[in-house]
Amino acid sequence: MTAVLELRGVSKSFGRGLPCVLTDVNLSVQEGELLTLLGPSGCGKTTLLRLVAGFEQPDVGEVRVAGERVAGEGAYVAPEQRGVGMVFQEYALFPHLSVLQNVMFGLRGRDRRERAREVLAMVGLTVFEQRFPHQLSGGQQQRVALARALAPKPRLLLLDEPFSNLDAALRHATRAEMHSILREANMTAVLVTHDQEEALAFSDRLAVLRGGIIEQLGAPDDVYRTPRSAFVASFLGRSNLLSGTAHGAHAETALGEVPLPEPLRGPVMLSLRPEDFRLGEGGVPVSIVSREYKGHDVTYTVQLSGLPRSAGSLHPLELLVQGPSFPLLTHGEHTTLRLVGPAQVVRQ
Numbered sequence: 117m118t119a120v121l122e123l124r125g126v127s128k129s130f131g132r133g134l135p136c137v138l139t140d141v142n143l144s145v146q147e148g149e150l151l152t153l154l155g156p157s158g159c160g161k162t163t164l165l166r167l168v169a170g171f172e173q174p175d176v177g178e179v180r181v182a183g184e185r186v187a188g189e190g191a192y193v194a195p196e197q198r199g200v201g202m203v204f205q206e207y208a209l210f211p212h213l214s215v216l217q218n219v220m221f222g223l224r225g226r227d228r229r230e231r232a233r234e235v236l237a238m239v240g241l242t243v244f245e246q247r248f249p250h251q252l253s254g255g256q257q258q259r260v261a262l263a264r265a266l267a268p269k270p271r272l273l274l275l276d277e278p279f280s281n282l283d284a285a286l287r288h289a290t291r292a293e294m295h296s297i298l299r300e301a302n303m304t305a306v307l308v309t310h311d312q313e314e315a316l317a318f319s320d321r322l323a324v325l326r327g328g329i330i331e332q333l334g335a336p337d338d339v340y341r342t343p344r345s346a347f348v349a350s351f352l353g354r355s356n357l358l359s360g361t362a363h364g365a366h367a368e369t370a371l372g373e374v375p376l377p378e379p380l381r382g383p384v385m386l387s388l389r390p391e392d393f394r395l396g397e398g399g400v401p402v403s404i405v406s407r408e409y410k411g412h413d414v415t416y417t418v419q420l421s422g423l424p425r426s427a428g429s430l431h432p433l434e435l436l437v438q439g440p441s442f443p444l445l446t447h448g449e450h451t452t453l454r455l456v457g458p459a460q461v462v463r464q
């Protein structure tokens with residue numbers, strides 16, 4: 117099967133002697149796949165999208181769209197020739213054109229009106245076709261932008277933080293709608309976001325970027341359950357990073373013996389998710405330091421009691437633990453803590 121998008125050994129810097137914004141990026145996206153690029157501000161997400169769109173050129177490596185080399189090794193195909201559509205954070209609609217005219221803009225041929233109406237129906241905006249952008253909500257404007265990007269039947273769609281201008285409730289609804297529209301159209305898309313919840317909910321696979329390097333790539337549940345580095349463990353969800361010494365199937369830690377996913381020896385760093393603990397069901401004694409009440413559950417910060425302070429640390433070990441929202445535990449309360457989920461060995 118030919119990948120719709122393929123990046124091979126792509127590196128990019130913005131001037132001689134300046135550090136690489138992207139380093140040796142290899143990535144392929146299959147037909148109908150929704151892939152998310154996730155990472156902190158400045159890690160190179162937008163630069164990667166701009167390279168795919170054709171607004172930037174790689175220093176090294178190549179970009180292929182549907183098997184055709186569009187950049188690298190002397191090749192350069194202009195953005196408008198790549199068959200790549202884009203949706204941005206700011207919807208970039210023409211304020212003086214109606215919804216229908218906005219979607220028709222850029223289409224050629226006698227059937228442009230029919231095609232525009234077809235995509236407006238796809239995004240559920242047929243009744244608004246004569247309105248102007250300012251007469252629509254943010255979520256509706258974003259759907260017009262999506263319709264406009266889909267209208268020329270692109271081979272690939274790039275979505276750059278498309279939901280970040282919307283408030284929380286609308287962001288959630290628009291994301292779900294956009295997801296089902298893209299699925300229905302069997303569209304191949306790359307989404308850029310720094311929002312981990314969005315990446316987990318939206319994608320078939322996600323790539324976590326750090327300093328221009330893909331640190332981990334995989335299905336959202338795989339990356340969440342088996343982060344390979346301390347950075348991925350902490351960036352995608354919350355994690356407790358705990359050092360220990362591995363003796364085969366177990367590691368000796370401040371929490372006692374923790375089972376390892378595979379036998380190891382020597383110093384290790386473990387990632388333990390807050391939801392993989394139970395409070396009040398035996399284990400080591402702890403006290404509640406603080407709590408963050410979230411309605412459906414609570415995240416407690418707990419402190420291990422009665423343990424010697426770890427070497428070199430001035431503070432007793434504190435851990436994040438997710439618990440049920442009823443009954444609530446209060447500050448200073450003493451209870452017990454037991455690890456019930458798997459520990460993951462991560463590199464620092």
Ligand SMILES: Nc1ncnc2c1ncn2[C@@H]1O[C@H](COP(=O)(O)OP(=O)(O)OP(=O)(O)O)[C@@H](O)[C@H]1O
Nearest residue numbers: 130137155156157158159160161162163164309310
């Ligand atoms: N045209 C440019 N000239 C020089 N440096 C640039 C240029 N565009 C981006 N950079 C630098 O490249 C790095 C990556 O920027 P990029 O916009 O790709 O990051 P990002 O992950 O999308 O960040 P954000 O989430 O904040 O949008 C940053 O350090 C930025 O300052």
